[in-house]
Amino acid sequence: MTTIAERPAPTPVDVAAPAAAGPLRPLRHALALAGRSLVKTARTPEALIDVTIQPVIFLVLFTYIFGGALGGGDRTSYLQYLVPGLLGQSIALAGVSLGVNLNTDISKGVFDRFRSLPISRSAPLVGAVLADVVRYLILFCFLMGFAFLIGFRVQTGPVELLAALGVSMAFALSFCWLSVLVGMLVRTPGAVQGFMFLLVLPLSFGSSVFVDSSTMPGWLQHFVEVNPITHLVGVVRGLLLGGPVASDLAWTGGWIAVFLAVFVPLALRAYNRRA
């Protein structure tokens, strides 16, 4: 009936002599786990919708439906204003799936295996975050490429474009720990998504993503002024369209530090507590 019984146990590979336990060991584990996430992404290309088609739909909607009205009849100049803003919004939205995926992994028991292995407890989370670098790269290239096709032009140069990419990445990789934290705290993947949208939508609309805050009520202006997405978008606008970036860059750096200092330890704690 079965062939298992007839086979002798396999000859051992010497697993008792693992590679030297250097300082790179946790990084190696995180990269192996990031590789796992990437394989999963490659197998389910539809999981990339939020970094490809979705931002493009927003771009098209806002440019062609609202662009004329918002830009005072000048769609092209609104497009210039909109693209850095949409980059900020898309980065915030793209983080949602990270928490959803981690929550799914936990509910499926995959993480039980990881937690029973002699690896750093944070390795699965760090690995998942590292794999998201690829998603943010795709987002940046896709959005910029499509924006170029419909008339967006970088007013500065390639160095500023790369700098914008760098700042966006740094922001994305710190902000996404909020999603990790929610993914650890909330019970089901669906609830993670709902909860994250609840947090991300006010952040992305209550900002300078789509319009200048000067026509908003005072209390909302205060919110917009401290909103991390406003400052990320400010840096990207300054870099791509030309203009001062120092103040927004300082704000963004501050927010990145806050995200890392607050969300990372909280997420790790929640992960360790989650049975």
Place this chain on the structure above:
Amino acid sequence: MPPTTDYAIEAEGLRKRFGTTQALDGVDLRVGQGRVLGVLGPNGAGKTTAVRILATLLRPDAGSARIGGFDVVRDAASVRRTIGLTGQYASVDEDLTGVQNLVLIGRLLDLSGRDARRRAAELLEWFDLAEAGGRRAGTYSGGMRRRLDLAASLVGRPAVVFLDEPTTGLDPAKREDMWTVVRSLVAEGSTVLLTTQYLEEADQLADEITVIDHGRVIAHDTPLGLKRQAGNRTLSVTPADPAQRAQVAELLAAISGEEPVALPAGGSSVPVVDDEAVTAAVAGLAARGVVVGELSLHLPTLDEVFSALTQTGPQPLANDQEVAA
């Protein structure tokens, strides 16, 4: 070096509470090196909680446990180097192929890429998954998934293997496949702690059985000892000549002190407790000149033992141990 100990798994007074539920209420477990302990209990008895504590996934509220001499709380890293865990639900990654699943574990156990691939290949071969190795685990059948899951827990050649309900939901043929694997693990010297709801499984595989209910150990013995412990073995005698029915009934009543129950084929049966009952019956039958058609001593099945211990309803008789006349 691990501290020396006779027991691969030792736990004393494990307690764990979830909210208002006392999942474990003082559980002791002991498993000798190279032995198989079956942890038996109904759903919600605390089996999985115990395994999760021993596998360092949960911290006990009270009590202590050591795996291969390493404390599961203070020396969790060493415990994780010693154990392999197969969870209640096959925790393979459905989006990865069989090979990718095993290579990932190998990489996380610090094998080189080459060694990880070699170990993956030999495990897939062993578990009869070599052909399916390049396919997504999501396309595997339930039995294949369980085998891959078990293979994943063996990548590091663990000295202690936890199998949490490894055959739940498998059909009987697939279940026996898993049993074969467990037996060969033991043959290689691994210590196995196996939780199950299936008494037959514990009976087949375990050297010793610990019965848990409501977070407490309610019995611990060998499978045979457990059956004995529940007492109430049944001695049945059917004479070759139905005319001798009354003589048989009278003899059995004298041996047991209980009123015999008439059997359909003209025999009688009585509950007996001591081991001399069979000898006494045979001698008595010979003295009376009764020609015996059939004589048997039934041990209770583990199902019956379990029902008695957990005070659930009676279970149907599954398999009897017969002593031929």
